[in-house]
Amino acid sequence: MKAWVPITSGLLAGFLAATISFGNFSSRTENKTVSGSTKSDAEKVYVPFGKQDEYYLFASGGHSGQMFIYGVPSMRHIRTVPVFSPDSATGYGFDEHSKKMMGDYTWGDLHHPAFSETNGDYDGKYMFATDVGNSRAAVMDLKTFTVKDIINVPNTSGPHCAAFVTENTEYLFLPTRFSVPLGSKYEPLDDYSKKYRGVMSAVTFDEKNTKLNIEYQVALPPWSYDLSDAGKKVSADWAVMTTYNTEEATTNLEINASQADRDYIVLFNWKELAKMVKDGQYEEIDGQKMIFPEKHKGGIYLVPVAKSPHGVDVTPDGKYFIASGKLAPALTVFSFEKAFKAIEHKEFAGDRNGIPILKYESVMEREVNPENALGPLHTQFDDQGMAYTTMFISSEVVKWDPKTGKTLDRVPVQYSPGHSVSAEGDTVSPDGKWLVALNKIAKDSYLSVGPSHPESMQLIDISGKMKVIQSVPVNPEPHYAQMIKADKIKTIEVYEKDEKNQNAIYKQEQAKIVRNGNKVDVYGIAMRSKFIFDVKSKRPDVIEVNEGDEVTIHLTNIDFDEDITHGFAINSYNLNIEVQPGQTNTVKFKADKAGTFPIYCTNFCSALHQEMTGYFLVKPKQ
């Protein structure tokens, strides 16, 4: 373990300061004259009108709570899709369906996105993501790019170490970054080691009903769980995750969680865990089936790793997993095969909290130490099985061969890359071609927008010698991203008629306002370029209610045409929803302000969009 040269906090601060102060422009991209098939960088990233991008990039939006969709190679921002925080534009968090999904939360911290997989390849059907801020998980349907389900994950706090899915989307695992007492109960920090736990949730996805479900949880030791990856092929039944603060420090983690020379990779066999649950090897905690490794033995092992690791990544062939202490210069390639053998032969070096520890030497395949590279964080792969590791402190991406450990290439990025993502990089068959570095510090890369800087994404052409060919600013804050071939995603353009939906009406003559006591239900239509709420009224686009009424408006867009979205807002009533072509949406509210309030279509829909208005009249209480 000599290759581990731990960097002290002070030294690290020095490196950081250097990186930040002397960030260099040496990788400045210059255009070259076009000759033959050699395109300039400008032309490589240029996607003219009439052509489309080759890949979708789904970037986590971090504390925006949203998902950012980009096109590659143009690196154009196509759309922000709301997931864990409300969205004024689309009415997400305002209509009944999304309001219910969001619960009491208006903020989220979306971390690591993960596509659904079939046979270890992205299948383009669903996207999963977790909320570190309020401990939730969500699934987005890629037919519509809308969120279908959000679940709260009890007993846990901050599922940062997620979501990574297994080869056939059997599970997404959500281990948490923070340890808390089970049930998030109040317990003094003096009892941290005894009472706090880092809980991993095994979540299944019911595709038919598009519902997420927690199958079981595991009460791991009170450490921080940072990142994870599912096994592939030979390691398909296994998954790995990194830990830090195995010191179990309860304050000033900057110093206190960096004391020990090593932390651990948790290696677990999810088929074995599922079997244990089936066999009743768990306790019921807060309605969850909880495995306590100190009582329910088997399926989970610890592998020592250089201290404070960040990412752990499984090679496309499923044979190895690669991890690195972010405070050490070296990376370690571990062998699944060696780990399986060590487990078989019970070659353990003691245990922590009842979990057997494998010996570093019995699992380690090779240590890799690119010269002067500092702060290795995450590793991605190309179509040749080559590895690309981001170096946070030395601000670069290093390409190296997992089979030899040899450094093959390196390129500076600006500045301080966290994750990177290669084309289909998490699958059994990465595409190569492109790598995007997700940089944490932009400095003066872009026009200044004040003290709050954008983050920065840089597109690297990895088809030959690595070269940064495009730099784009991005809203805070992508933590990880996944890149999928464009033709894998099959969206719908128009919602089909749903004759079973009792809130939907598709004919103007069905538009009506129904009153029951102080409950008013409106069955309305949006179409170019008018609203019809009550076809029998002399003013069909007017809704009149009494102060205090409970109003429910069901609105159907009967323009079954691509890209004809209507909005519905009531002035000063703080509400806006959208109805996509063919869609029915519902908004509910109390008419608590008497007066006269215009209704209008908020999404430009035709030359007469401005005329698509009405009035909401609220008769005052006598």
Add this chain to the structure above:
Amino acid sequence: MKAWVPITSGLLAGFLAATISFGNFSSRTENKTVSGSTKSDAEKVYVPFGKQDEYYLFASGGHSGQMFIYGVPSMRHIRTVPVFSPDSATGYGFDEHSKKMMGDYTWGDLHHPAFSETNGDYDGKYMFATDVGNSRAAVMDLKTFTVKDIINVPNTSGPHCAAFVTENTEYLFLPTRFSVPLGSKYEPLDDYSKKYRGVMSAVTFDEKNTKLNIEYQVALPPWSYDLSDAGKKVSADWAVMTTYNTEEATTNLEINASQADRDYIVLFNWKELAKMVKDGQYEEIDGQKMIFPEKHKGGIYLVPVAKSPHGVDVTPDGKYFIASGKLAPALTVFSFEKAFKAIEHKEFAGDRNGIPILKYESVMEREVNPENALGPLHTQFDDQGMAYTTMFISSEVVKWDPKTGKTLDRVPVQYSPGHSVSAEGDTVSPDGKWLVALNKIAKDSYLSVGPSHPESMQLIDISGKMKVIQSVPVNPEPHYAQMIKADKIKTIEVYEKDEKNQNAIYKQEQAKIVRNGNKVDVYGIAMRSKFIFDVKSKRPDVIEVNEGDEVTIHLTNIDFDEDITHGFAINSYNLNIEVQPGQTNTVKFKADKAGTFPIYCTNFCSALHQEMTGYFLVKPKQ
């Protein structure tokens, strides 16, 4: 007036359908080999790392309630700045300052942005915008790109026809799109013509205190006011705005507001109106000084215009204003000089609601009728005084000479442009070079993100023959934009120490937790890479309170370094704020959930960002 060929609604629908179904790809941009100084389109828009964009584009974010900042010519999205809706990422709407500004609203519909001006040129100091959804106005400080003030505008509903500022930012005028009874009281629609009004507000900006203030309002007739422009040079004391629904229809405006052959431009002299207010020519309504034109005579005139106009734009020399009925193929150039003469000689053709009507013939300079161009909406200008008009229905931009009416050039855009914006296009000295078309329909221009499509912005090189050289998707929904030379904006990178701010502390040893009864005030510090809330505690990064306590956290970022932002979130407590370098921010909440909740930094700040955590412990009630 023969040039007005009104299009019926049915005919229009036909045109629209044609546009949407057969949108052509004929303007497809192809790269050309670089030779000499001739750059390919790809190279014209490419801004390599190490260089920066030439212009900022500030695009209204429409019903997102936000402002989108882009760079030109790269058309890269640099930042989304929250204005009228909360922002999960930056904690806008969560911290005390912004929460107070937002009031009860969590949704907004940001329409027309306007830079502050000095001598008719953008001065790069402030940006103004209005909220059509909830009738507000806001000012953003361009030193920090943050909103400093938001006001509610009473007596009005939907200040769509705004904000356009006068030559030296004396006023921004906010006429409203919807007419409502004064005070938004309940009044039956049968009394529309008698009881409803379209109110214009004259707002001043107090730069010293960065506060907006309504100086007076004008109770205009019950019409819709769509867009406006301030005069320049010879017309500096004047402003113009378009009206529609002068039919005073109260339902089905698609048909009923398109009956009369003409609507009006409202022409007013704001110096005269200010004098009237000074002379007591107003009534006090809901705390506002309200001018009623039928009683308080002078300063306001009507000019007939082709029906249902959208934009009205003043030429850079201030001599003319250009308007067009969106249902007519022709544009009209009106002369301010002619209008002034007609007013001087009282050449009126009657009045509407006490406002004198000028004769079309006495104010019209020329009618302009580009062949087969349909749906003229808005006009921008270049450095030669040439006009560029967006044609919504024929999906193109037409360049023409206001002095001759001659069509000079035209280019198809994809599809259905609303506004367009040229470089410094609203000033007395536009730059030419670039024009961006803000298109309402993207169709299949970009990778599909489901039924909800992005909008589309297209960059047109107008230095020679017009050519679309870049197309970029954009979140819904830019209505208008302004483009300013990059070097005009002078941002700060770090907040200066504010020793007068009693909530700020700049030294670790000052960090403290102060309890008064059930009120807990935390004076904390955020720094790479830890929180310090109570320097005397054995766990300085822990806050412990009792269930039900009112907690106020003041947090100062003492990293006075560019781009070192810290976030502050408490898990499951639905709150996140940011502190920029040197900034102090405050968040207040009730500790209404007992238990153990991790605190963490949400904005990646260093290699040890993951360790920048603490705990919020809430002791349960006995």
